[in-house]
Amino acid sequence: MKRIYVKEEWCLGCRLCEYNCAxxxxxxxxxxxxxxxxxIYPRIHVExxxxxxxxxxxxxxxxxxxxKGCIAxxxxxxxxxVQIDREKCVGCLTCVLVCPYGALAPxxxxxxxxxxxxxxxxxxxxxxxSGCPNGAIVYEERxxxx
Numbered sequence: 001m002k003r004i005y006v007k008e009e010w011c012l013g014c015r016l017c018e019y020n021c022a023x024x025x026x027x028x029x030x031x032x033x034x035x036x037x038x039x040i041y042p043r044i045h046v047e048x049x050x051x052x053x054x055x056x057x058x059x060x061x062x063x064x065x066x067x068k069g070c071i072a073x074x075x076x077x078x079x080x081x082v083q084i085d086r087e088k089c090v091g092c093l094t095c096v097l098v099c100p101y102g103a104l105a106p107x108x109x110x111x112x113x114x115x116x117x118x119x120x121x122x123x124x125x126x127x128x129x130s131g132c133p134n135g136a137i138v139y140e141e142r143x144x145x146x
Contacts, residue, residue, distance in 0.1 A: 001080035002141050004044075004115065004126060006055045010136035011046070013053030018042035020131030024121045025113075041107045043115040044128045044137075055128065055137055057115040058082055058103040066114075069098040074112070081119060086111040 019035060021042040028034035044057040060082050067075045067082065074088035075095060089111035095104045096112070107113035117139075118126040129139045 001060070002117075002139055003060055004057050004117070004129065005138050005140065005142065006057075007136045007138065008052060008054040010134050011048075011053045011055060012134050012136070013046055013048060014133065015046050016131050016133060017044050017055050017128035017137055018046060020127040021115075021118075024118055024127030039108075041105075041113060042128075043105075043113050045102075045105065047102075056102050057128070059101055060117075065098045065100070066095040066104060069094045081117055082114070083116050084112055084114060086113075 018040065019031075019042070021044050022040035023031045023034050025041070025043060026034040044055050046053055047056050048054055060077075060080060064075070064077055064082050067077055071092055071094055072088050072090045074085045074090070076083060076085070086107070086109075091106065091110040091112065093106070093112075096106075104112050104114045115126070121127065125139045129137045
């Protein structure tokens, strides 16, 4: 299965991945209208300090603990992709606590959000990948040993 991988040595910390993600998931046609002057809710987050930055997103684990920990049954794994049913999510934050990668966060209405590979939003690569100016985020098939 294709997944998002981050090349930390190439990450500039510019946060364009966050903006492209938030826009792709906004449902709007114009990026400025969708994001200008508003709090954004990206499904990928840039972390780090001045010496190293990197993007954090869902790893779509083979045996995801967020699915097991979700008390509402809102998180599931289908065809290798871990997804959240925001209608079922009660915003308890249990998934945030159990995820070892810090990939989940509260969204605009309190339900959890995470990377779902832009499968509902567009064709081709996820928005964070296509919007990364330095090629630090890639969407590719890899051997599990890499």
